[in-house]
Amino acid sequence: MATADYRTYLGLRYQDTVADSVQLSGHTFYGAGSYDGDNSYVNPNSGALPDEVRADGKPVGEWLGTDWKVNTKLFDRQSVQAQVEYRQPLTTHLFDENHIFGNLASAEDPAARKSVGVSAGSSLALVQDVSLNARIRLDTNTTGYEVGMEHARQGGVRTGVSYAAQQISDPLSTSSAWTLQRRLTKVNIGVPFLSNRFTTAFELQYNDIAGPMLPEGRRNFVLGNLSVASGQLVRDTRVSFGLQNVFDTRGVNQTGQAIPFMPQDGRSLRLDLKRTF
Numbered sequence: 081m082a083t084a085d086y087r088t089y090l091g092l093r094y095q096d097t098v099a100d101s102v103q104l105s106g107h108t109f110y111g112a113g114s115y116d117g118d119n120s121y122v123n124p125n126s127g128a129l130p131d132e133v134r135a136d137g138k139p140v141g142e143w144l145g146t147d148w149k150v151n152t153k154l155f156d157r158q159s160v161q162a163q164v165e166y167r168q169p170l171t172t173h174l175f176d177e178n179h180i181f182g183n184l185a186s187a188e189d190p191a192a193r194k195s196v197g198v199s200a201g202s203s204l205a206l207v208q209d210v211s212l213n214a215r216i217r218l219d220t221n222t223t224g225y226e227v228g229m230e231h232a233r234q235g236g237v238r239t240g241v242s243y244a245a246q247q248i249s250d251p252l253s254t255s256s257a258w259t260l261q262r263r264l265t266k267v268n269i270g271v272p273f274l275s276n277r278f279t280t281a282f283e284l285q286y287n288d289i290a291g292p293m294l295p296e297g298r299r300n301f302v303l304g305n306l307s308v309a310s311g312q313l314v315r316d317t318r319v320s321f322g323l324q325n326v327f328d329t330r331g332v333n334q335t336g337q338a339i340p341f342m343p344q345d346g347r348s349l350r351l352d353l354k355r356t357f
Contacts (some may be wrong), residue, residue, distance in 0.1 A: 121240075121268035121283035121319060122310040142170035157205040165219070167195045189333050195220035209233055228266075236272035236279075242267075244302075260291040262341050269340075270307075278311035281322075290340055301329050303343065310352075320352040325348035 089307050091109035098104050147165035154160055197219025204212045209232050216225045228242025248260045270281035285303040310320035328347040 103151045106146065108144075108146040110142070110144055112142040121266070121305065122270060122279060122281040122307045122322075131221045134137070142215070144168045144170060153354045154177070158202060160200070160202045162200045163198065165197045165199075167197070167219075169194065185309040197222070222246065236270075236276050238270040240269050260289060260293070263288040274311075278302070279307070280309060281307040287341060299342070301343075302327065303329055318352075318354040318356075320350075322350050324348045324350050 086122040090111075091107045093105070093107040095103065095105040111211035145165065145167040147163055148163060149163040151159065151161045197217065199215060201213065201215035206212055206229075211230050211232075212228075213226045213230065214225070217223070224244060224246030228240060230238065230240040232238045242265070244262075244266075246262045246263045246264070248262075263278055265286045266283060268281060270285040271281045272279050283305045285305070286300070287303065288298075288300040290298045303325055305322065305324050306326050307320055307322035310322070311318065313319040325343055325347045329343050330346045
């Protein structure tokens with residue numbers, strides 16, 4: 081029997097230029113979902129699945145939150161960003177057909193995972209069309225960093241390589257040793273077509289995950305993600321269609337529990353629709 085993962089996202093954004101080279105932006109949102117995916121290899125600006133709609137190891141989840149970001153240029157070739165964010169989980173009403181939004185989860189709720197996070201990043205243009213990117217992140221349960229290099233040609237072909245390390249702890253665990261450590265190496269390429277309106281992209285990932293919940297304490301595996309077509313369908317509407325986990329990687333999680341980063345269902349189709357108002 082086929083099953084479908086889902087996610088929804090509703091947000092209100094604000095953006096303003098407060099100085100010649102300083103931009104301030106923020107957004108407040110509601111998000112829900114059961115799918116932990118990422119489409120940033122297709123579109124690095126809008127393709128990343130926001131953290132607030134990730135399942136975070138649970139069958140379903142709902143979130144409210146807000147974040148604010150400052151972006152400025154230090155020199156002609158270097159820009160820096162700093163961001164602060166807040167996440168508030170909601171209690172879920174699975175069997176209430178009239179339910180639209182959840183209630184704020186209380187401190188006594190085991191699913192309550194309120195978090196405040198900060199992150200900072202920098203992008204440095206090395207030579208023409210080549211940039212070096214770095215980012216660090218720290219919140220209530222997660223620490224991590226990522227470094228990468230991207231080459232964007234004038235014809236629209238984009239290639240990139242990156243390395244990231246991340247550690248997630250569970251504040252509700254009775255043992256302080258409940259920690260997942262992930263090292264992720266990614267290589268991707270995107271090729272435009274139809275007058276650059278659409279892009280075909282492929283991403284290759286090598287995941288190395290360690291933690292006490294995993295059999296033998298460690299798993300490493302390779303994932304491939306393919307976007308057949310991604311781009312502007314009509315005005316203000318973007319669509320993306322592709323195949324996740326092309327190599328049908330399975331069996332890396334034998335605990336029977338939903339663990340972040342670990343593929344659960346093997347190969348799957350993915351359809352994204354984004355509408356901007």
